[in-house]
Each structure stands twice: as structure tokens, then as C-alpha cells.
Amino acid sequence: MTIYPFEYFEPKELEEASSAFFEHGSEAAILAGGTDLLNMLKANILKPKVVINIKGVPGLSGIEEIDGELQLGTLTSIHDLETSKIIQENFPALSEAASFLGSIQIRFLATVGGNICRAAPSAETAPPLMAYDAQVYMYGPNGERSLPLKEFFSGPGQTVLAEGEILTKFKLPIPALRSGSAYLRHSIRQLMDLAIVNVAVSLTLDEDSETIKEARIVLGAVAPTPMHASAAEKELIGKPATLEIFEKAAQTAAQESKPISDVRSTQDYRRAMVQLFTRRALEKALPRAAQKN
Amino acid sequence: MKLLISLKVNGQTHDLAIAPHHTLLGVLREEVGLTGTKRGCDDGDCGTCTVLIDGNPITSCMLLAVDAQEKEITTIEGLAVNGQLHPVQQAFIDHGGLQCGFCTPGVILTAKYLLEQDPAPTDEQIRLGLAGNLCRCTGYVLILEAISASRDGKMQKAEATR
Numbered sequence: 180m181t182i183y184p185f186e187y188f189e190p191k192e193l194e195e196a197s198s199a200f201f202e203h204g205s206e207a208a209i210l211a212g213g214t215d216l217l218n219m220l221k222a223n224i225l226k227p228k229v230v231i232n233i234k235g236v237p238g239l240s241g242i243e244e245i246d247g248e249l250q251l252g253t254l255t256s257i258h259d260l261e262t263s264k265i266i267q268e269n270f271p272a273l274s275e276a277a278s279f280l281g282s283i284q285i286r287f288l289a290t291v292g293g294n295i296c297r298a299a300p301s302a303e304t305a306p307p308l309m310a311y312d313a314q315v316y317m318y319g320p321n322g323e324r325s326l327p328l329k330e331f332f333s334g335p336g337q338t339v340l341a342e343g344e345i346l347t348k349f350k351l352p353i354p355a356l357r358s359g360s361a362y363l364r365h366s367i368r369q370l371m372d373l374a375i376v377n378v379a380v381s382l383t384l385d386e387d388s389e390t391i392k393e394a395r396i397v398l399g400a401v402a403p404t405p406m407h408a409s410a411a412e413k414e415l416i417g418k419p420a421t422l423e424i425f426e427k428a429a430q431t432a433a434q435e436s437k438p439i440s441d442v443r444s445t446q447d448y449r450r451a452m453v454q455l456f457t458r459r460a461l462e463k464a465l466p467r468a469a470q471k472n
Numbered sequence: 473m474k475l476l477i478s479l480k481v482n483g484q485t486h487d488l489a490i491a492p493h494h495t496l497l498g499v500l501r502e503e504v505g506l507t508g509t510k511r512g513c514d515d516g517d518c519g520t521c522t523v524l525i526d527g528n529p530i531t532s533c534m535l536l537a538v539d540a541q542e543k544e545i546t547t548i549e550g551l552a553v554n555g556q557l558h559p560v561q562q563a564f565i566d567h568g569g570l571q572c573g574f575c576t577p578g579v580i581l582t583a584k585y586l587l588e589q590d591p592a593p594t595d596e597q598i599r600l601g602l603a604g605n606l607c608r609c610t611g612y613v614l615i616l617e618a619i620s621a622s623r624d625g626k627m628q629k630a631e632a633t634r
């Protein structure tokens with residue numbers, strides 16, 4: 180289908196972008212990389228009167244370490260996530276997830292903020308960002324606010340962004356010593372396919388390098404929004420990091436997940452895959468945690 | 473509403489008056505007149521519309537033309553120098569790496585990028601790198617052969633003598 184004509188606006192300041200977005204309300208759409216937006220425009224799912232391209236707004240992209248935190252601008256491309264040395268070393272689940280998103284051509288266009296604002300249940304970068312306790316920053320008519328990313332999604336394709344609000348950046352604490360993490364996804368084709376299940380885990384070990392001190396298990400594509408397998412996370416804490424314990428936690432994670440049946444998979448299969456991929460992800464994260472002394 | 477935009481395609485500047493809802497793909501084909509860039513799925517999936525922006529491959533159906541300004545755009549028409557084909561183009565001819573030819577411009581541009589990033593990619597890396605370029609003729613084996621023939625720095629060497 181063809182795209183309906185719209186007016187086009189390239190704000191040069193964040194405030195200008197946000198007030199234009201507020202003024203036009205639901206008649207406006209923010210353009211970042213455009214890999215989701217252009218598809219929605221072509222399918223006539225969206226017919227905005229105004230498209231606001233935020234790529235000319237300064238300060239919205241880039242990967243920086245500031246005061247023990249990683250700051251990730253909303254416009255940072257998926258390709259940059261995939262290839263950044265700081266991310267590969269400290270947040271490997273995030274670079275792994277990035278490498279699964281679309282194709283090279285898509286990864287050069289797509290942004291991390293766009294992936295999160297689209298709020299697909301299977302969004303590639305959501306589980307790792309949540310597993311790293313990302314805080315998301317927004318700017319709107321009432322100034323800046325921030326939330327833990329896990330509180331940002333309100334349903335499939337839905338977020339808590341208020342009218343006129345623009346996502347600006349993410350902040351991720353640099354993982355503690357003896358932390359390891361991993362991302363896995365299951366799809367019919369290796370690439371250019373959406374996940375049937377995706378999972379990011381992060382483990383932090385005690386000083387004895389055996390006992391689990393902290394754990395995060397975040398599941399995608401098996402609930403209306405990406406979700407923490409909170410019971411499984413709790414179960415792991417204080418336990419020895421053994422395959423048996425991992426298997427039990429993976430079982431719990433599968434029980435907690437709320438998958439549906441759709442064209443990609445049945446509910447039962449998804450649940451079985453949550454168990455398998457959670458266990459494998461924990462197994463992959465463990466040696467990484469043991470290495471980071 | 474039309475906007476005056478300026479696109480730099482294959483080293484040449486084109487000043488155009490276009491409506492902002494047009495994609496780079498449409499503008500390249502219909503306004504600039506370069507039809508080597510193909511419209512396949514128009515959804516970002518098939519890669520036949522691949523062009524290089526500042527050397528990096530992107531699907532031109534997923535980018536608004538207004539958003540492609542102040543960048544170096546390279547299409548398949550921009551690879552030959554003084555009538556001499558780019559080494560990757562030549563390799564596709566030498567190895568018969570095409571059937572109907574529709575996916576070829578996109579595949580060659582992606583391959584050029586891959587070989588610039590890593591002059592000696594493994595077969596696996598080439599396959600993964602081409603995930604976003606579909607060949608409906610399914611002629612992947614000869615595509616892979618043509619690209620393999622350009623690895624181990626051979627593309628760079630052939631380019632230097634062009």
C-alpha cells in the first residue's frame with residue numbers, strides 16, 4: 180500500500196520536538212530509524228498528519244560510561260549495540276540480542292529506543308535491557324522523568340509514554356564483579372524471523388564464586404509484555420549455581436510464563452521452550468560470571 | 473507539500489522537489505532515474521532495494537528520501553569506475569552468481585560491505601551477512617561461490633589495480 184502524505188518536521192531541540200508532539204497529539208508520529216514506523220505507514224495502520232523526525236535532536240545517541248553506569252541514547256543503532264566494545268564486554272546479552280535483530284540492513288537503520296517504543300512482546304532488546312535493570316528516561320511537557328524499564332510496557336504495542344513524551348535514553352548499572360549474562364532466542368529460522376521465545380539472564384555470584392547472589396531471568400514473546408520470571412529469580416538466590424538448580428528454576432520460569440498460541444507456535448510448545456532456553460541461558464551465563472573476578 | 477531536498481548519489485548531487493512521504497527507493501527509481509535498485513517486498517524483508525549509505529548497507533524502502541540527505545548514497549550504478557566493473561560485480565559474472573538478476577544489485581552491495589569489513593569471511597559469516605538478501609531463484613550456492621572468490625583480500629587487490 181502507499182503511504183498517506185504527511186507534513187514533515189525536523190526539530191533541532193528536544194523541547195521543540197516534545198512540544199510539537201504534544202501539540203499534534205495522536206495526529207503525530209515520532210520517526211527514529213523508521214523500520215517499524217514505515218511498515219505501519221505502508222500498511223495504513225497509522226495515518227499521521229505530522230511526522231516528527233528526531234534524528235536531528237542533539238544528545239539522543241551514543242554509548243557512554245558515566246559514573247558506573249552505561250548511558251545509552253535512544254537513537255543508538257542496533258548495529259552500534261552489536262559492535263560496541265563496552266557493551267560486548269559488560270553487557271554481552273545486549274550485543275547478542277542486537278545481532279539477532281533483522282538483517283545488517285535493518286540493524287544500521289533501527290534504533291534501540293524504537294525497538295522499546297514499538298513494545299512488541301518479542302522485542303529483541305527488551306529482555307537484556309530488563310535483565311540489566313535498565314532505567315528508561317523520558318522527556319515531555321512536564322520535563323524529564325524516569326522509570327525502571329519493566330514498568331514501561333503496558334501491553335502489546337503499548338507503553339506508558341504520555342502525550343508529547345519522547346524516550347531519550349537508558350541507564351544501566353555496570354554489572355558487579357562475578358556477574359555473567361546471556362541471551363538466547365528460539366525461532367524457526369535463524370535470522371529474519373521473530374522469536375518464538377527469547378530469554379535474557381544475568382547471574383551474580385557470591386565471593387565464594389559458587390552461591391548465587393542475584394539473578395534475573397527475563398522472558399520475551401510469552402506474555403503481553405516482556406516479563407521477569409520473578410519466582411524463578413527468587414528461587415535461585417542463595418543456592419549453589421548447579422545444573423540441577425538451573426533446571427528447577429527453568430521449570431518455574433515455564434510455569435510463570437503466559438504464552439499464547441499463534442502462527443509461530445502453540446502455547447504448550449512455547450512453555451516447553453521457555454524451560455529449555457532458560458536453562459541453556461543460565462548455563463551460558465555461569466562461566467561468564469565465574470570469569471569476571 | 474513538497475520539500476526541496478538534495479541527495480548525493482554515486483558522487484553526484486541531485487536537487488529535487490519531493491513530498492516527504494516518499495521513500496529513498498521510490499525517489500531513486502522514479503525521480504533520479506536509477507532503476508538498478510529494485511522494489512521487491514517494500515517491507516524491509518527481501519533486500520533487493522539495498523543501497524549503501526556512507527558505505528553501510530540499508531534497505532532503501534525503509535528510509536524516507538528526506539532522511540537520506542547529507543549522506544553518500546551508493547547504488548549498484550555507482551560501483552563501476554570508468555566503465556570497469558567492481559571486482560565483486562566481475563566475480564558474479566565469472567562464477568555465474570545470478571539467475572534472473574533481480575536480487576543481484578542488493579546482494580553485490582551487501583557483499584561489498586561484508587568484504588570491506590572483513591576481507592576473509594568464513595562461509596558461515598557470508599551466509600549470516602546475507603540474511604537480509606533473498607534470492608527467489610534460490611541460487612545461493614553460486615552467489616556464495618562468487619563472493620568466496622573475492623575473499624582473502626582478493627577484492628581489495630583487484631580494486632587497487634582498477
Ligand SMILES: Cc1cc2nc3c(=O)[nH]c(=O)nc-3n(C[C@H](O)[C@H](O)[C@H](O)COP(=O)(O)OP(=O)(O)OC[C@H]3O[C@@H](n4cnc5c(N)ncnc54)[C@H](O)[C@@H]3O)c2cc1C
Nearest residue numbers: 209211212213214215216281289290293294296303346516
Ligand atoms: C525486516 C525487518 C526485520 C525485523 N526484525 C526484527 C527482529 O528480529 N527483532 C525485533 O525486535 N524487531 C525486528 N524488527 C522491528 C524493528 O526493526 C525494531 O523494532 C527496531 O528496533 C525499531 O526501531 P526504529 O528506530 O526503526 O523505530 P521506528 O520505526 O522509528 O519507531 C518505532 C515506534 O516507536 C516510536 N518511537 C521511536 N523512537 C521513539 C522515541 N524516542 N520516543 C517516543 N517514541 C518513539 C515511533 O513513533 C514508532 O511508533 C524488524 C523490522 C523489519 C522491517
